[in-house]
Amino acid sequence: MKNDLRALVAEAVGALVRAGELPEVAAMEAQIERTRDPCHGDFSSNVAMVLARQAGRRPRDLAERIVRALPASELLEKVEIAGPGFINFHLRAQALQALVTRILAAGESYACDRSGQRGRILVEYVSANPTGPMHVGHGRGAAYGDSVCNILAATGWAVHREYYINDAGRQADILALSVWMRYLERCGEDLPHPRRAYPGDYIRASAARILETDGPRYRCAAAEVLHDLPEEPVAADGASEAEKADAKAGQESYLDVLLQRARALLGEDFAVIRQRALADQLAEIRSTLDEFGVHFDQWRSERELVEEGYVRTAVAKLEAAGHVYALDGAKWLRTSAFGDEKDRVLFKADGSATYFANDLAYHVHKLERGFRHLMDVWGADHHGYIARVRAAIEMLTGRKDALQVQLMQFVTLSSGRMGKRSGNFVTLKELIADAGKDATRFFYLTRSHDQHLEFDVDLARAQxxxxxxxxxxxxxxxxxxxxxxxxxxxxxxxxxxxxxxxxxxxxxxxxxxxxxxxxxxxxxxxxxxxxxxxxxxxxxxxxxxxxxxxxxxxxxxxxxxxxxxxxxxxxxxxxxxxxxxxxxxxxxxxxxx
RNA sequence: GCGCCUGUAGCUCAGGGGAUAGAGCAUCGGCCUUCUAAGCCGGUGGUCGCAGGUUCGAAUCCUGCCAGGCGCGCCA
The missing domain is CATH 1.10.730.10 (Isoleucyl-tRNA Synthetase; Domain 1)
Structure with a gap:
């Protein structure tokens, strides 16, 4: 309907140009808009005001000429000029009434284009680390991503929904270590849980399951585990920011030492425990998403991607193109030459790949599967990450616009309970159980994703x-x-x-x-x-x-x-x-x- | 310090160049013998963070300040 009116106006303006009443202007910058006030009709246009200067006429004057040049249309009841020069269109009642029949005839396909002819798009969303349950922030990305996919699929896109499983890297190792420590505890070993390991009850649950199915075969004596280990540093009460940061760094390296010890003692079993722990967390995430009505076409494992050689191949191409250099024992990618603030590390001095190296390969892999359009839904805290992924994509494909990233601003709960590694955050599952799937999704989706969201739990759960x-x-x-x-x-x-x-x-x-x-x-x-x-x-x-x-x-x-x-x-x-x-x-x- | 997001009614948020700035909640007053009152009708409530600028017109665009959030790792 809007397009019909736009065509009418374009025709009228064209006629005026041919009649010499308007100069050859840059086509139609004018808009046709819905009116806010029904007194102003159904649609209005600001053409006359926009073109007034070029035409050398007063807006209302020009509006009158445009209206006179308007072709007859059975859509229109009347056309009025109002205010500073708006052209207001009143539709005939009939034009709207006919809509009812069209809607009923089309049924659920009304206003939808499910042809997929607009192109293929791969949308990656949620991709929450399988190191713990989903929290309310993940829920926002899940509701948003799922809904955007539904809308894209209804407007001509062939949509592929994908979840990237971050099952490689240090976080997964820390998860495995955390579960193992709880496992040893359950076996009767007396040893302290590292401060920067995962603390939640779900870690204990995972440990208990492993003990139940596999028995005590991963048991090591506490003395053996802790042998010759340095003391884990702790910041004293009232420590300065710098002291706290020091303690935190010390705790992280303590964790690394402990990780080495675990690998040494467990050998191949370390990977077994890791896989078990990841599978537990992934199962929990899947069941939460199920309850939330969010489903994916594919779950892509980072670890498998690495094992299948995609990272090696992608990095080799970057090297061949001369974008990689060595510095301080690490391998760097020259992303700063492609719009990033600085260059980024691909391989650390210890030879292991960064998250970025794997992720870059993943994105290239997406494009290689034939998706010209990629969309990622990320938390706003990943903002600084966009430029480097875009840079890498551009290096390998020459395309700047292949990846669109939608950032989700933060979610807080009205009841004020948040937090992460503390282990007692509100999970998405709890929120859904509390407020229900429908209210939860509706609350997430009523706000712009670009906006910080304060989730009113009391209102959402109100029956x-x-x-x-x-x-x-x-x-x-x-x-x-x-x-x-x-x-x-x-x-x-x-x-x-x-x-x-x-x-x-x-x-x-x-x-x-x-x-x-x-x-x-x-x-x-x-x-x-x-x-x-x-x-x-x-x-x-x-x-x-x-x-x-x-x-x-x-x-x-x-x-x-x-x-x-x-x-x-x-x-x-x-x-x-x-x-x-x-x-x-x-x-x-x-x-x- | 630099980058991004944000500042609109008491609260949570839409609107992001156009005509008297909107909704929900809260608050006040009406409407159930008639298809579900989880509804309807009406009232109160805003210098659109502040100051300049751009133009026929600015909550909206630009600049500068003020305030909040998030980033600025050889973490993921």
Whole structure:
């Protein structure tokens, strides 16, 4: 509809140019927009104000000429000039009424393009480290990524959803060590848990499972484990920042020493324990995501990627291209030549690969699988990481724009319980159990991902009318209820008759509802282009508002017979859009509440 | 110190060049013998962080300040 109007305006401007009333201007920079106030019609354009200067006329003057040059259209009731020079378009009631039939005919594919013809896109999201349960920050990325994928898939993209498993590297080793220490403890060994090892109860649970299935075969005497180990440094109460930092660094190196000891004592079993621990954490993450309604097409293991040689190959190519140099025993990538702040290490002095080296190879691997468009959903704390990955991609493919990164700003809980390595943070699972999947997802998705989010736990868990998620769901349930009542009263809904009587939908409430329904496609497209599901969430709140107002102002079942079917058609169309929209957000559309 | 994000109603947030700045919660007042009151109707509440600038027009763009968050590892 918007495009139809844009074409009309373009034609009018073109006519004026040909008539010499307008200079050959840079085509159409003017916008057609939805109006905020219904008094201003359905759409308005600022062309006249934008072109006034070039035309050498006053905006309202030019607006009049444009309006006169406008081709006739059956969409339009009237066109008015208002304010400083706006051209306001009032649609004919008929133009909106016809929408009802289109929505009902298309059903769940209404306003959707599932052809995938826009191209293939690989979206990587969540990718939470399998070193512990998911927390509320991960939940935001999960809800966002899943919903963006739904929206992309509905707007012409062939979407591939992927989770990158960080199962290589130091964090995974620390996880293994943490589990082993708890395992030894459970075997009866008396030894202190390192301060910077993972502390949570889930570590104990994992240790207990290993002891149960494998028995004490990984047991070593505490004295053997701790033999000749230095004391773990501790910052005293009231220590300065510098002292605390020192202690922290000391604790990290203590951990490294302990890791070496564990490898020495366990040999190949260290890897066995690591795999078991990772599998436990991954299982927990999968089950949480399952509950949250988030599913992936593929789970890609970092370790496998390394073993399959992708890192070696990618780095070899970078070396061949002359982007790699050695310094201080490490291998560096010259990312600063491609927009990064400084160069980055690929291989540390001890020969091990950095996370970056593996991740770079992973991204190249994504592109090699034929995805021209990559999208990553990361926490805002990874911001500084974007430039180096982009740089590496550009070095290998010459493409600057292949990777789009969406950063999720931080989540805090209204009840103020956060924190990470402390071991007692609020997990996503707890939040879902508390507030429910639907409320949790809706709360995450109503805010822009670009915005810090304070999650109002009390409001989300409220099973009352205070909770906004029910507002939208209730609109859907209400419509379902209308149709149930209809059946119970033995009244048949004649959809075809309704289609013929759509001109009965002329009440202001009906016009408002129709107008909102007509925006659905525009919202989907905008949410898709800008990767902003919150636009859809806000739209659904508006649609529910319009429906509730309509519901309270008019009768459907008890309506005069000639209007009844048309109104029921409108109800059914509204239900369809609510259902489709909620599905994109991953929120249920209940039939009763 | 440098980079990124943010500052809009009491609280949580939409709006990101256009016409009197919006929603939810909170608060105050109305509406259930009639299809679900998890609803509707109405009221209170804002110098859009501050100061300049750009223009027909700035909450929106630019500059500078102030305040908060996050980064600035041979961690991941």
């Amino acid at each position: 009352t009318n205070e909770n906004p998620v029910y507002y939208v769901q209730y609109a859907h349930a209400r419509i379902c209820s209308v149709f149930r009542q209809l059946r119970e009263k033995g009244i048949t809904w004649d959809q075809v008759a309704g289609e013929k009587r759509l001109n009965a939908l002329c009440e202001p409430h009906e016009q408002a509802l129709l107008s909102t329904l007509s925006r659905y496609g525009e919202i989907l497209e905008s949410a898709s282009q800008q990767r902003e599901p919150h636009q859809l969430a806000h739209y659904l709140l508006q649609l529910a508002t319009d429906y509730h107002a309509y519901y309270n102002a008019h009768r459907f079942i008890a309506a005069p017979e000639d209007a009844r079917d048309a109104r029921l058609n409108l109800c059914a169309a509204t239900r369809q859009v609510l259902r489709s929209g909620l599905a994109m957000l991953g929120v249920a559309a209940p039939e009763t509440m």
